[in-house]
Amino acid sequence: MMRTRPLKVALLGCGVVGSEVARIMTTHAHDLAARIGAPVELAGVAVRRPGRVREGIAPELVTTDASGLVQRADIDVVIEVIGGIEPARGLLTTAFEHGASVVTANKALIAEDGASLHETAEKYGADLYYEAAAAAAIPLVRPLRESLAGDKVNRVLGIVNGTTNFILDRMDTAGTGYGEALDEATALGYAEADPTADVEGFDAAAKAAILAGIAFHTRVRLDDVYREGLTDVTSADIASAQRMGCTVKLLAICERAADGRSVSARVHPAMIPLSHPLASVREAYNAVFVEADAAGQLMFYGPGAGGAPTASAVLGDLVAACRNKVNGARGPGESAYAQLPVSPMGEVVTRYHISLDVADKPGVLAQVATVFAEHGVSIDTVRQQGKDGEAWLVVVTHRASDAALTATVEALRGLDTVRGVASIMRVEGE
Template sequence: MSKAKPALRVALLGCGVVGSQVVRLLREQSDDLAARVGAPLELAGVAVRRLGRKRDTDVDPALLTTDAEALVTRDDVDIVVEVIGGIEPARSLILAAMAHGKSIVSANKALLAEDGATIHRAARENGADLYFEASVAGAIPLLRPLRESLAGDRVRRVLGIVNGTTNYILDKMDSTGASFNDALEEAQALGYAEADPTADVEGFDAAAKAAILAGIAFHSRVTAADVHREGITEITAADVASAKGMGYVIKLLAICARSDDGKTVGVRVPPAMIPRSHPLAGVREAYNAVFVEAESAGRLMFYGAGAGGAPTASAVLGDIVAVARNRIAGTRGPEESTYADLKVHPMGDSITRYHVSLDVADKPGVLARVAEIFARHDVSIQTVRQEGRGDDAQLVLVTHRASDAALSATIKDLRDLNIVRAVASVMRVEGDDTP
């Protein structure tokens, strides 16, 4: 009989919604995890800010500590799991752990999107593993397929819903006719949205995830600062109803795409209209889904719970098993791949279709003058719909594909027309080329 391998010891940073579920799963699935890894996994300690706080899962008080740095640098720790989020102290603690030879599992999208270069460099210099599946789309196995399964392919585009809060809000606006504020209040009451929902509704959370996705998909370094970001706070019930009437639904999308010549990439997070026939249109409530298009593999879709304690902890445990196996085998997982070094092109170079809603004077010649402005900037109009409302009218136009710069110039000139009372909304139209 072979000699049993010594236990691998895990230090956990954070014991909130996700961390408490990691503790529970390590305890409840200890036998299965040991069989999968080839050695037992033991919890060495849990770093928290307040020792006496009530937690979702019972934790042995002897494991709790407020000295996170001492925990991650202990000689008896093999793997450090970081689920505290934010930039500091997470960055300093991860770097300290790597310097002491620890493997890292992180769910920290903000840190990886803002300063992933530093973290990846430290992992390479210290021979440390760095796994971060849980940083994007919760339980959905997404980063590893992009990083490993599609390593032999060329990814053209990644299009996805990666924020459950905004998807819940927009879904409720679409299904019930609710206003943004009413849908947000419902999301907060159900725990889908924070008391301060800014990171979600203004697109910061999705932008961080888009940066990580683009970096892996295109083998280039992309940061959150490279991502063009828009929120959903200006989306009205009228916008949603207009989209619905045209057979579209509005979603906050992370869009990462190679340029046609393959020399640059575009990365953006806008609210956009997609056809109801598109696979992403049926993603309801707080779920996430990501659509990947690769040259050889074709079109792939990943769907599932994008947040929540247990789903995210599932992704964390998967990474723990992977790095534990690597330590036993004396190997490492894949390093960051940035060999392509593609630059992120300006938002103005991005090409898509647009839905433009104008409040205009209801009199002869208005459409001709509006159409002339579009033609001046080489933006072709595909469809037009006009509804009279007394002395005013609503003019809704959908364009053919055009650059963001051309559309922005068009909107600027439209606002200067005395017949245009207001540019009520401008929204991108995506996904018409995807069945």
């Protein structure tokens, strides 16, 4: 039976995502009501600039008083798509205190302060949903939090930022330089005017913290995630990857240690074999590979950004939160019972690709190999090339700890025969 009293929704933010949320709520109102068991009504929209024309939104719903909106006694669910830490954190806390459930797309806030938000939601008997914070339209949070709740997830490996994937794809397939590819991404609307959050890996790191926390039932904060951006990736790195039968991707990697006693989370460029499913993810698309004991290998693929895709995830969470309101139930809260420590980057083990500028004379390779051996880093392959008095060594290692590799590189820089370490890149997905 359909409940007659509508559930009232407050929308914080009406930009690219917020306007799509409002549009879908209006155009799909009948279907949403049927799926929820009650009508859903947009009761207010908090914005910074009230004078702008917002198609499909009644002017009387628009307000600049976000605090007053979330304190209204008749609000059942608050949707937050304004981003950032404050005032979003204070507004959501206030919403919980007044009995409203929350749906948010705010990855930075969830990565930074998700634990306290979950605690507040629990205290006031409300729900906190954030599917859109991890990979926009790609269903990822709910499968990890619910569908795989009975399994043991060991690894989450993925491309979770569309801007950087577009840039690296253009460098790989069209041979463009980093700057040119970034300009193209900006012109197409994939990159913001200030692309720092994307190209320096902050966006992907926030998503990695969220995914690691859910996958491993452990609190993982943004500060726990090792981060490198792609600004230092060169055309030479791309060409070297191609010679190895690889491509370069900015990856978010969350892993459970082999002994099960710790976890790690990191974001950095890496070479992956063309045979790996993630290698074929092109343009601004996202994809995440999940490895679990019983389920095996799962891959989630789709658009990871944009107004409509992100709104799709927000509306899915809205339906879940509203159903709970209708049925007097609550959705899943935080699961952090495992309390596993997060390993520092130095303990992470993987393979490496190192390019060295060396003197063009006999005995250099032997010196370099000795340094690797002294630090316990085994060499898999070495490629030499030289021309006009210049020489290069490209070394690919077997698996070694990041700390051992760092010590090796420092020792190599101390050799008279090594003129410079041109690049270091991890090799993943094998």
